[in-house]
Amino acid sequence: MLLKKYPKEVQQILSKYPPEGKRSAVMPLLFLAQREEGYVNKAAMQDIAKILDITETDVASIVRFYTLYHDKKAGKYHMQVCTDLPCALRGAEEFLDALCDNLGIEVGETTSDRFLTLEAVTCLAACDKAPMFQTQGPDGIKYHENMNVDKTMGLISVLKKSVT
Amino acid sequence: MSHILLRHREIPDINNLNVYTKNGGFAAFKNAVTKMKPNEVTDVVKNSGLRGRGGAGFPTGMKWSFIDNKNWPHYVVANADESEPGTFKDREIMEGNPFQFLEGLALASYAVGANVAYVYLRGEFWELGAVLDQKIVEMEEAGYLGDKLFGTDYSLRIYNHLGAGAYICGEETALLESLEGKRGQPRVRPPFPPAVGLYGKPTIINNVETFANVPMILANGAEWYKSIGTSDSAGVKIFSLSGRVRKPGNYELPFGTTFRDLIYKHGGGVQDSRTVKAIMPAGASSSLIPVDDKVLDTPMDYATVRTLGADLGSASIIVIDDTVSxxxxxxxxxxxxxxxxxxxxxxxxxxxxxxxxxxxxxxxxxxxxxxxxxxxxxxxxxxxxxxxxxxxxxxxxxxxxxxxxxxxxxxxxx
Structure with a gap:
């Protein structure tokens, strides 16, 4: 129960918007709901619908529209590599291929230890520092720029140590 | 020339409130709130020739003057949803010189009579969001945000709102839908946001870089700003340079700088000394300009780039060399x-x-x-x-x- 678990956070989020704009809180509440498990489950969607007086379908439609919300359990971390044009001009596709080889998975797949889901995403506004990716996990979203495969494998082992 | 927007490159700790204040920060806001009428602020911005930096290049002061004064309350929203492939300037402004951006947002709010302003920040800038939250708290504690500012009747609050990964939310009416807690899908226009915007109320939406210009314009005057750049496009622009160049990055330069100077003088030339085949001046949304010497020597402002069959847009210059298919x-x-x-x-x-x-x-x-x-x-x-x-x-x-x-x-x- 979102409201029971995070009463202060929920109130603080609601206080940012006028009463007639209560529905605006849906996006921050979804980030809050996603914090622990890395995805928004059905119960959380029902919770949010109730708090905001909107339907569960409304909430689900928001979850599916925006790429930073997930409705299925994936790896503990999403590793999201930008492969848009400016990054691709600086080797992002070759980087992603090499990363797949090293991890033994394809784009969109999760490692067998359920730690990492590797994804190709659209522009992250860091075109001058490609290859780059963001990690989305228990510690929020973080940028990793000017990367190569060695640095990335090093980062993964650091992340693994930090959560175990 | 020293920077007007990317001032953190000369003053690295300008993201500290005391340092920002010591370097003239918030003087323009205080002066405006205590000594100027709201429409006087709009007039200065209008006379400066400042045009919106999000891509469309619409005159900023004129946009502010369209606010519907028969319908209240008013809102101001900062479009910080930077997500055009090739654009990465707003993040540097907000990370390096956050108070100048926030002061510009505050000045715009005063000019149009808004007591609440939102920053719509793309969700991927999660870490920056936490930093901005902190900067807003510091401004409240220092008396630059809150009730009855500087002993007047004017009150202002700024809130940060994180997006969640959708390029379309950079379109201003989709942004408003998203901020209202819906899917980010554009509205039919007209009515435009200065008439019917957030929660159906008159709303001014500008890009982060646009706001960052405003405190300097108020501090130094419209004539000073107009003296920089070209007669079509006043002032400076942050050019995000990417693609096959040796030194990609943000370059703050006056409008009218040529493609050649940007790519060769500032950007260090093309990787592997290849030749430039094409330029995309407005990110992935651009027309492709086939490049020859004449194109390289073209000054970059809104009107002149249009003569090449392309728009300057947000000035996100992607360099395509002759190896690219x-x-x-x-x-x-x-x-x-x-x-x-x-x-x-x-x-x-x-x-x-x-x-x-x-x-x-x-x-x-x-x-x-x-x-x-x-x-x-x-x-x-x-x-x-x-x-x-x-x-x-x-x-x-x-x-x-x-x-x-x-x-x-x-x-x-x-």
Whole structure:
């Protein structure tokens, strides 16, 4: 129960918007709901619908529209590599291929230890520092720029140590 | 010349409130609130010639003057949803010189009588969001935000709102829908936001870089600002330079700087000393400009770049060298727009889908007939969508095929 678990956070989020704009809180509440498990489950969607007086379908439609919300359990971390044009001009596709080889998975797949889901995403506004990716996990979203495969494998082992 | 916007490059700790204040910070805001009428602030911005930095280049002061004073309350929203492939300037402003951006937002709010302003920050800038939250608290504690500012009746609060990964939310009416807690799909315009915006109330939306200019304009005057840049486009612009250059990055330069100076003098020239084949001056939404000496010597401002058959947009200069395949390039841009189409307008939703099939086919086994079909599909999308995304999706395709047709004919079956 979102409201029971995070009463202060929920109130603080609601206080940012006028009463007639209560529905605006849906996006921050979804980030809050996603914090622990890395995805928004059905119960959380029902919770949010109730708090905001909107339907569960409304909430689900928001979850599916925006790429930073997930409705299925994936790896503990999403590793999201930008492969848009400016990054691709600086080797992002070759980087992603090499990363797949090293991890033994394809784009969109999760490692067998359920730690990492590797994804190709659209522009992250860091075109001058490609290859780059963001990690989305228990510690929020973080940028990793000017990367190569060695640095990335090093980062993964650091992340693994930090959560175990 | 020292920087006007990227001042953290000379004053590294300007993101500290005391340092910002010592360097003239908030003097313009205090002066405006205590000594100027709101419309006087708008007039200074109008006279400065400042144009919106998000891409459209609309005169900022004029936009502010459109606010409907018969309908209250008013809102101001900062568009910090930076997500055009090739654009990465707003993040540097907000990370390096956050208070100047926030002071500009505060000045705009005072000018249009808004007591609440929102920063719509793309969700990927999660870490920056926490920093901005902290900066806003510091401004409240120092008396620059809150009730009865500087002993007047004017009150202002700024809130940060995180997006969640949707390029379309950079379109101002989609941004408003998203901020209202809905899917980010553009509204029918008119009415425009200064008449009917957030929660149905008059709303001014500007880009982060636009706001960052405002405190300097108020501090130094409209004439000072107009003396920089060109008669068409006043002031400085942050050019995000990316692609096949040696030194990609942000370069704050006066409007009127040539492509050649940006790419060779500042950007260190092309990687592996290749030649520039094409330039995309407005990110992935750009028309492709075939490059020769005349193009390289063209001064960059809104009007002059248009004479080259392209828009300057947000000035996100992607450099394409002679190793890049045009059919590969348009496949990249089409996939981006297919992914980011919000699905509301059929020509965009279906058009990007079919274009992506065709550009994908061209990579492996396409024919010249497919190239013609692709051009046909792209042209059928033009002028038929509610917002510019549908249009943007076709720009590289149409100009790529029309201006580099030989490349396609050489690379696909007859």
């Amino acid at each position: 045009m059919k590969w390039l348009i496949n990249k841009t089409v996939h981006f727009f297919k992914h980011e189409s919000c699905g509301k307008c059929t020509p965009c939703r279906e058009g990007t889908y079919w274009m992506s099939h065709l550009t994908e086919d061209l990579q492996h086994n396409g024919s010249t007939g497919d190239v013609d079909l692709l051009l046909n599909v792209a042209k059928q999308m033009q002028g038929k969508c509610l917002c510019a995304l549908g249009e943007f999706a076709t720009m590289a395709v149409v100009t790529g095929i029309e201006r580099f047709r030989k490349d396609f004919d050489n690379e696909v079956r007859a």
